[in-house]
Amino acid sequence: MSQPIGKTRWAIAEGYIPAYSTGPEPQFTSHETACLLNSSDQDAHVEIMVYFNDREPVGPYRVTVPARRTKHLRFNDLSEPEPIPRDTDYASVIESDMPIVVQHTRLDSRQAENALLSTIAYASND
Amino acid sequence: MSQPIGKTRWAIAEGYIPAYSTGPEPQFTSHETACLLNSSDQDAHVEIMVYFNDREPVGPYRVTVPARRTKHLRFNDLSEPEPIPRDTDYASVIESDMPIVVQHTRLDSRQAENALLSTIAYASND
Amino acid sequence: MSQPIGKTRWAIAEGYIPAYSTGPEPQFTSHETACLLNSSDQDAHVEIMVYFNDREPVGPYRVTVPARRTKHLRFNDLSEPEPIPRDTDYASVIESDMPIVVQHTRLDSRQAENALLSTIAYASND
Amino acid sequence: MSQPIGKTRWAIAEGYIPAYSTGPEPQFTSHETACLLNSSDQDAHVEIMVYFNDREPVGPYRVTVPARRTKHLRFNDLSEPEPIPRDTDYASVIESDMPIVVQHTRLDSRQAENALLSTIAYASND
Numbered sequence A, B, C, D: 001m002s003q004p005i006g007k008t009r010w011a012i013a014e015g016y017i018p019a020y021s022t023g024p025e026p027q028f029t030s031h032e033t034a035c036l037l038n039s040s041d042q043d044a045h046v047e048i049m050v051y052f053n054d055r056e057p058v059g060p061y062r063v064t065v066p067a068r069r070t071k072h073l074r075f076n077d078l079s080e081p082e083p084i085p086r087d088t089d090y091a092s093v094i095e096s097d098m099p100i101v102v103q104h105t106r107l108d109s110r111q112a113e114n115a116l117l118s119t120i121a122y123a124s125n126d
Helices: none
Strands: A007-012 A031-038 A044-052 A058-065 A069-074 A090-108 A115-120 A122-124 B007-012 B031-038 B044-052 B058-065 B069-074 B090-108 B115-120 B122-124 C007-012 C031-038 C044-052 C058-065 C069-074 C090-108 C115-120 C122-124 D007-012 D031-038 D044-052 D058-065 D069-074 D090-108 D115-120 D122-124
Touching: A007 B090, A031 A044, A031 A058, A031 D090, A058 A069, A058 A090, A090 B031, A090 B115, A090 D007, A115 D090, B007 C090, B031 B044, B031 B058, B058 B069, B058 B090, B090 C031, B090 C115, C007 D090, C031 C044, C031 C058, C058 C069, C058 C090, C090 D031, C090 D115, D031 D044, D031 D058, D058 D069, D058 D090
Parallel strands: A044 B069, A069 D044, A115 B115, A115 D115, B044 C069, B115 C115, C044 D069, C115 D115
Antiparallel strands: A007 A090, A007 A122, A031 A069, A031 A090, A044 A058, A044 A090, A090 A115, B007 B090, B007 B122, B031 B069, B031 B090, B044 B058, B044 B090, B090 B115, C007 C090, C007 C122, C031 C069, C031 C090, C044 C058, C044 C090, C090 C115, D007 D090, D007 D122, D031 D069, D031 D090, D044 D058, D044 D090, D090 D115
8 A cells, every 4th residue: 555545634414323223232223433444554633523403513522543444433432522412413524634534324223124324425635 | 623624516416205204203204315514614505406307497495504503404394496396306406605515315214114325415616 | 507517427336236126116116226417508418338247338328318407317227229137237437428417326125125325426527 | 438437546434244144145145345347448456455443454355357347346255365254344445557436335134124335435546
């Protein structure tokens, strides 16, 4: 790998953690994930700001993705400065000091059969 | 956050609101959403044009996304100048006076178990 | 709308029409769709080449998307020069003489409950 | 087709092969696929590096996509230098000596009704 792949600013406009789940945990817990890939040879220090419909943004949430590692970060697990509320629309902006790649995935297991969505996040050079 | 992330013109080529739904409302109402994120410090004034297969485009639909807010806009809820018909193919072009990020999501609950799709919309610099 | 949005070359690397379906037709017929949006004031003449795993590409399939219209083209319906086989991996390259936006969607109804996927296609300036 | 469409470096930040499956094989085997399209007139020699959460990357996995062909590569089938473990988060970087287009798809059939996700991968010019 010649050089790290990715960008340093990303956004996910869709965000929603279903309020309940069906099936064995943790695999079938309804969750929303930001998959972060750091293919570089230096740790990436990542900051996430979370935006809401009706109040000021919360954050930054901080996470480190070590060199040459991927971290599939469940928004469900974020707690500092505060947990992400369930059944609430949100969005996020993700900034890193190293180029990373970000993909957004949700598993919705509110019903007996789970549903999935995924998309590459929006990458910015700005 | 140094500067707002996003673009001012977006397009969603896929559009389809299923004709019926199964399960508790409003979470399981079949719907199609444009998730809009405005991370800037100024309100974003957004105009949406809706394109059809067999007639002239309708719009603009107008919506404001306040500064530092996200709005998950259900196409189901648009009413002015006219509602989006169900069970009909459409597409949309979204223009904003501030940079925004747009993601497209559908929940299809016509059957007992819901299905989901999502993708980042197409962003343009033009 | 100041100018048309989109690009003139697009690719969809994933292609697969499920072999069978469950549920009422045509809504729940398993299908794969290229959603084409032409927001310009001139008709877009579109040519689609279809690529396979083990034989030479087939095409071009020709379709016109009128000015200010969207066309949600089911690959299932393509017949000239030949139908797209079911249960077969393929991919496609889409070229237009006007800028268009392309989104790829599949509804898989092989089982009792349908599944959905969608993504913006890959756009090229080349 | 004037010239090949695509890029030579791609990344998929999401990666997860479900641990089990329901339904007839191989169509309903839970799987994760990188759909590769080589629209050029020369074979594309592709190398895939796989990244994990807690150990060094593995690879390169090597695959050739012949000229004017698509290959829908199941990560499940990769064996050299080692199989991809199930029920494990991973990510991948895909490099090719010819421009290609990469799309990421998962079929999750752990439950009775399958779920699907798909997204265009992240393309890089670097």
